[in-house]
Amino acid sequence: MKRISDIFPNKKKTLSFELFPPKTEKGFEKLLNTISELSAFKPDFISCTYGAGGGNRDKTFDIVQHLQEKHNITGLAHLTCVLHTKDEIKDILTDAKIRNIQNILALRGDPPTDNPDWKPTDINFKYSSELCAFIREHFAQYFSIGVAGFPEGHLLCPDRDQDAQYLKLKTDAGANFVITQLFFDNQDYFDYVLRLKNIDVQTRVIPGVLPITDYHGLLRFTKLCGATVTEEVKSIFEPIVEDKEAVKEAGIAFAIKQCQELLNGGAPGLHFYTLNKSTPIDQVISSLNF
Numbered sequence: 001m002k003r004i005s006d007i008f009p010n011k012k013k014t015l016s017f018e019l020f021p022p023k024t025e026k027g028f029e030k031l032l033n034t035i036s037e038l039s040a041f042k043p044d045f046i047s048c049t050y051g052a053g054g055g056n057r058d059k060t061f062d063i064v065q066h067l068q069e070k071h072n073i074t075g076l077a078h079l080t081c082v083l084h085t086k087d088e089i090k091d092i093l094t095d096a097k098i099r100n101i102q103n104i105l106a107l108r109g110d111p112p113t114d115n116p117d118w119k120p121t122d123i124n125f126k127y128s129s130e131l132c133a134f135i136r137e138h139f140a141q142y143f144s145i146g147v148a149g150f151p152e153g154h155l156l157c158p159d160r161d162q163d164a165q166y167l168k169l170k171t172d173a174g175a176n177f178v179i180t181q182l183f184f185d186n187q188d189y190f191d192y193v194l195r196l197k198n199i200d201v202q203t204r205v206i207p208g209v210l211p212i213t214d215y216h217g218l219l220r221f222t223k224l225c226g227a228t229v230t231e232e233v234k235s236i237f238e239p240i241v242e243d244k245e246a247v248k249e250a251g252i253a254f255a256i257k258q259c260q261e262l263l264n265g266g267a268p269g270l271h272f273y274t275l276n277k278s279t280p281i282d283q284v285i286s287s288l289n290f
């Protein structure tokens, strides 16, 4: 399987998707179908999230292995260090290596709702930059490392310049690429890329895109992750919020416009937050001049 950073020299723009491990057997069956459907787009990689708060954590590597072994698709395993000790992380990464997983999205994660006061001590990592450095120290260049980027600044660090400096700590520690939090104003992305370039961050910054399919769900999620629901988005979706079909249609149209502008503006690809559904993604990608 490929290291994602080895794909970049031959590919100006990558196409990738994010999945999450379902909680139920039925969800798993559905996910396997979604993976088959998404594989038709020949993505450069597919990532799978990691439950920061426990439960389902072991499923991430299973799904990545499935992608690689059954579909020959390069997998990217998310890994959060919150609640883990450094020794545990070393064991987890050793397991990844045994499973032929070569790409890690190195994240801090957040303490879970049932343990919100968890604080790292010397046996844990405090920030994802420390996890990046640890991976390089113990596994040299075996893994290609991605990290999370926040065009609007992270929820706990809304000072965008300061947040960009924290991002630079991650790339200086060995991260090879950045995938961004979702956003709806492309200018936030382009400004972020420039801000990073100005402080000599040389890695690719791949925009994360969420096609809106459920406006109520979006409002809940953005509250948690800190992404702004722009006035433009509100003006499109608020008048139609109770009409599920109209929301889906408008979501596809918005995502097509957003993605095409990103590509035209020089974004090095697109990373879709699929929510384990292929239909909206299919409709968006089919309309793009990639």
Ligand SMILES: Cc1cc2nc3c(=O)[nH]c(=O)nc-3n(C[C@H](O)[C@H](O)[C@H](O)COP(=O)(O)OP(=O)(O)OC[C@H]3O[C@@H](n4cnc5c(N)ncnc54)[C@H](O)[C@@H]3O)c2cc1C
Residues within 6 Å of the ligand: 048, 049, 050, 051, 052, 053, 078, 079, 080, 105, 106, 107, 108, 109, 110, 126, 127, 128, 129, 147, 148, 149, 154, 155, 156, 157, 162, 163, 166, 169, 179, 180, 181, 182, 208
């Ligand atoms: C693409 C993407 C994928 C994600 N996947 C998952 C997932 O699979 N599972 C999951 O649970 N969560 C996931 N998340 C959410 C993520 O875990 C949270 O946003 C988390 O709060 C921050 O993680 P981080 O890796 O960016 O942390 P860090 O980079 O460690 O940053 C955390 C906070 O600390 C600040 N900071 C960083 N370094 C320093 C420093 N040296 N001194 C002071 N402050 C500092 C940052 O500005 C930020 O406010 C994802 C997010 C994105 C964008």
